[in-house]
Structure formats: C-alpha cells, structure tokens
Amino acid sequence: MNFSESSQRERWLLTAEDLSKRRQMNMDKAVAAIKASREQTEASASQGPDSQPSKKLRTISLDDEAKLSRFYQSKMQKLCKELTRAFGFKPKVQGTALTFFKRFYLGCSALDHDPKNIMLTCIYLACKVEESYLSAEEFCRMIGQDSSVVLQNELAVLQGVGFDLVVYNPYHPLDGFLQELEAQAAESSLPDLQQCNAALLSKIKASALAAIDALLMTDAPLLHPPGLVATAALRSACKGKLPFDGFFKVLAKRSSSNLPDDQLPHRMAKMAMSLAALDELGRQGMERVPDDQVKKIDKRLKACHNLLLDPDSQAYKDAAAAKASREAERRRTKLADRRAESELASAHLLGSSSAAASRQLNGKESAAAEGPPEQTPEAHAIKRQKLA
Template sequence: MADFRTSTQRERWIFQSHDLMERWAAANQRAAQTLAQYGTTRLSVDLLDGSVSYPEPAPDHVEGSSGVKPLSYEEEQLTRVFYEQKIQEVCAAFKFPHKIQATAIIYFKRFYLQWSVMEHHPKHIMLTCVYASCKVEENHVSAEELDFDLIVYAPYRSIEGFIDDLEDFCRAGNGPFQRLKELRQAAISRVDKMMLTDAPLLYTPGQLALAALHKSNDLLRVVNFERYLETIFSRQHSDCPVEQFVQLTSLIYLLLRT
C-alpha cells in the first residue's frame, strides 16, 4: 500500500510559503520579460519530443514596445484560483470522486509553480489536469523525467481514515457516533475550500484533514476533539502538544481568508 511518509509528494511537493512566492514571482517575471522582448508570451511545444521553445520576435517588433501589459503577480494568483474552481465545477458536473478532483487541482497547482498563466493558457491546462487525473488515479505511474509526479495524496482519504478512527473513539463512550456522517460531510466541504488555497502545497494531507475535522467539530460539537487529538498523539508517541496543532489549524484557516 502506498505511504505518504515515503512519497515524492512529501519529499518534493510540500513547501514553505516563501518558496511558493519565489517560484510564482520568477515565473511571472520570466513571462513579463518574454512579452517585452517578443511581443507575446505563448510558448511552442514540439509534439514529437515535448520540447518547449520561446517565440520568435515579430519582424517589426521593438523590444519593450508591446501594447499588451503583463499580468501582475496578484492577477496571476486570481486567475489560478478561478480555474481551480472550474476544475471543481467540471468534476462535480461529471460526478467524479473527490480523489479525482483533488488530484487534478494538485496537478494544476504544481504546473503553475513552474510556469506562468501567461505562458500556458490555464483553460487548456485545467482540462489536461482533469483528464490526467482520470487516467492516473489508481495507477502508479511515474513521470519523473518530466519533473512531475503523478501519484497524489489528498485530504479526502485521510478524512475517511479519521472518521473510522473516530467511530471507535465514540463507541468507547466519547460521543454519538451516529453524527459522524454529519461531521464527515462538513469536513469534506471545508477541504473543498482548502483545495483552492496554497494549503495543499504547504501542509500534509493528514494535517489538512485533521484541521477540517477540528473546525467542523467546533461548529457541530460531536466529540471532545482535543481529547481525541491527545489519543492520536499518544498512540504515535508524538511530542506535538494539542495546543501546537490548534495553532497549525489556525494558520491553515488564515489561508482561507487571504
């Protein structure tokens, strides 16, 4: 069985906030420079070998004279979020499982860590990511030669695992297990919103799932969640205090308000 702890996702695709900003800024600056130099930002992709080439300047183009202004860093961010929402809408329309939706969004996020939306149109990348996630899901395929990894771990599966664990916790006299279905659905809705933020690139799926369950439980009051966290950390022999995890949850939810 695949294990997130030994996965390429944990090794290569969980970042610090400043790393994300540096990558996005570099892609934005590169695209802006290309626009100034060539009058366009669209890259050409060789269909045979997949190589990427920059456009040739138009014969009458004078560097820096393009009447088209490049997108700002903030405008690119808004564009990415818009198309991430479109991924959710497309997946919902086709009644795809949450796993496919999450995988497609993660692919989309990873792609635009390397490229600007000015270089590759997000509408095309969005559809490609949905298609790829449908093909790859449940198939352990590597694409390391593309500087890309296809296997994605999403918070939805972690939610299911925690709900199963919470059922045992409730049956031991710690809450009404009949309401866990309600808690599960509320947590899934919160993860849907998390997927449109930087959170999947900053935190592990388990952290996101626990944060979603914790916040949902704050509203629904199904179990004593702090007590449940204590049982988890004690079983894992973790030195992480409950208070530290609550602080992490607050940081995750700050992303939903930015």
C-alpha cells in the same frame, strides 16, 4: 509506499516564502520572454512599409494571476463534481486534478500557458491516474470542448509536474479519522464523544468534505501534509456539533508515537499552530473571485501572453514549422552521413577481401611453379625399403 517516503513530501511540500519566490521568478521569466519575442517581431515588421510604433506591454500582476488561478480551480471543482454525479468518480479525482494544476504553475506562469486549457488537461490526467478513465473525446463532449485542446497540453502538464503522478489527498486520512471517531464514541473512552451517533457523524463528514473543498482552493496541499489538512477539515466540521479537543489529543499521540512523552506537548502546540494557519486558508478558499474581475484579468492575459507557447497563435505555428524543418534537415543530414559511412565501410571490406584472395592465389601459383618439395636422404632410404 507511504506519504513519508513519497516524492510529494520530498519535492512538493514547500514554505510560503518558497512559493512566493517561485511565482515571482516565473512571472519575471515570462515577461522577459514576451518582451524579447515582441522586440524580435517588431524588428522584423519595422523593415516593412506598414511599420507602426510598438505599444507598451501591460502584463498581469501576481495578484491577478492568483485570482485567475482560484477562479479556474473553482471551475475545476464544479467539473469534477459533475463527473462524480455522472460516473460515480471518487473525490480524489478532484484532489489530484487540483494538485496537478497547482504543481504545474510552480514551474511556469499563466502568461506562458492559459489556465483555461491547462485545467481541462489536469482533470483528464487525474481521471487516468486515479483509475477513473474517461477518453478525451468523451470528456470534452460532455463539457462542450475540443479534445485536441486537452491532448496537445498533456505532455506539457506531465513535464510540468515532473511526472510525479501519485498524489496523497486528504480524503483517505479523513475516512480514517471518522472511523476512529466512531470507535472512540462507541467505547465511551472519551466522555465528550458520548453524544456522537451515526446521524451526527454523517453531518460532520459532509462538513469536513466541504472544508476540504475550501482548503483545496488554496496553497494548503503545497504547505501541509494531507493528514494535517484532513485534521483541520475535521476540526472545522466539529465546531458547534461535537467537542474536538479530547479527540485531537488522541490523534496527536497517535501521530507522535515515536516521540518521547516529554516532547508531546511541543508537538501538539506545533500542530495547533498549523491548524490555525489552515483555518485561515480555509476562509480564503471560501472566497470567490467576481466574474467581472476575471474577465478584465483574462482580457489583459490574452493581450500579453507568450504567443510562442500558444498552440493557436500564428507565432507558435511558424515556430513549430521552422522547428520541424530544422528537424527534417537534421534527419536528412544524419541519414546521408550514415550512408556515406556504410559505403566507406563496404568499400574497405571489399578491398580487404580482394587483397586476401589475391595473396592466396599468388601463393598457389608460386607453389605450382616450384614443383614438389625436395626429399631428404632418409626419405629415399624408407622408400627403397618399401619397394624391396
């Protein structure tokens, strides 16, 4: 399967407006759930002697959530680079982990699931998906965390990403572009590339990977195909080192090989607009969120997050215990119903067998009482002939 036929292209490439709508909807839904949960808790508490007036709910904003998300994604990048140094993992582990994180929070809010825990599970899953397996125990031992935090969120993350685990990252197309760039320089088909050599290519690759790191901190993977993200990273890396316009035309023609020649200028203009938008995203991705801002946002998040979705909260544990009790009662009821049906079927079967046996026995008794069947005159004549 290639990218054009993938679920990533079909389900996970959106517009900026779509992203804004989804995030606002997730925030509204989370706030409504928290308010309903608190009202129910306060209604129960108000019946007690120590009831107190409720405090006003102060939630985080969408802008706060975006800053929190960017902060934890920067943490994910650092952790993934540590894994790369320690175990030789490829950069695609980082790209896949960040993509899982972005997709997960398109279906819920940070008010529902703490990003600090979700980011660890996303890295753990990315290691498995990208064939760089690391056990949860070993991974958490390395970063000083409890493995239960990673494992208890695994199913939630899988469901959150719709079990779409194949991720197309910009790293593979970037490698292809660099090979093409080297080939074009060797052939001298583009005069602008004559100064390109192995040392310069190495510097360009390092700059392009840094540009991809910055783009992965933004919504770029949700807005643009990986090939276009790689093109933007390469163009950014070539600035001040190597002219890119001639090579860009080569890439545009190759990606538009199925288009008529008269449509190529429109295609190139459209790609140029997308690259300009990606340049702006790259600048945003290089900005870091100050730690003091994150601490304030995180404090408000902890004070207002949905307790029913927090495995460490008492409300979650109580709800889980109640659910387990209901499930156990449902299983007991189902088992009792099955036993009753089985007993009824057995009784019906035994009753039918007894009736059949009774009919068979009655038939034999009546036949014995009636004696042998009466013989016809023809039968008597045949018997006399045999005796003679």
